[in-house]
Amino acid sequence: MTASVSMPTGGVQVGSYDTYEQAQAAVDYLSDQKFAVENxxxxxxxxxxxxxxxxxxxMGRAVAAGAAAGAWWGLFVGLLLGIFATDGGGWIGSVLLGLAVGLVFGAVFGGMGYAATQGRRDFVSTRTIVAGRYDVMCNPAHAEEARAHLARFSLRG
Known part of the structure; x- marks a missing residue:
């Protein structure tokens, strides 16, 4: 017998939820009840x-985003180089130079990256993976205890 995605080898479904937050709350409840959640x-x-x-x-947004990212890296490098400065003026100079160089290089590379796409992706987006349902699975030796706890959990609210 082969294991499926929803029923791994040795696992028994003890709960099913529509959102990850609900499944997480169920496991948190099991933990609060001193259940061995490693199962x-x-x-x-x-x-x-x-x-x-x-x-x-x-192009403007791409250059600005590149400049901002480059400025952060430049500030970081400037702070690292500033550690070796012998006086306060040298430290400030290192930090400002790193910030300026990072800003310029970031802006240039941000613009080059945008130009390289040649208009094929003129939008910004965020990508996530979501599931249709979340099953709480348990080791068969502890499944009945988990089901009993989760039954009390479902009665709470």
Missing amino acids: VTIIGSDLRSVEKVTGRLT
């Missing part, structure tokens, strides 16, 4: 990719 697994089934478009991408 529990949360499995998401019916996976789908969701891409939320958050805005339009323009």
Whole structure:
């Protein structure tokens, strides 16, 4: 017999929930009841990719985002180099130089990256993987105890 995604080898379903937060709350309840949660697994089934478009991408936005990222890296490098400065002026100079160089390089590379796409992806988005349902699985030796706890959990609210 082979194991399926929803029923791993040695696992028994003790609960099924519509959201990850509900499954997480159920496992948290088991933990609060001193149940051995190392015997529990949360499995998401019916996976789908969701891409939320958050805005339009323009050359200006690409350059600004690159400049901001580059400025952070430049600040970090400037702070590291500033450690070796012998006086306060040298430290400030290292930090400011790192910030400026990082800002310029980030802006240049942000613009180059945008130009390289040649308009094929002129939007910004975030991507997530979500499941249609979340099953709480348990080692068969502890399944009945888990079911009893989760029955009390479902009666709470």
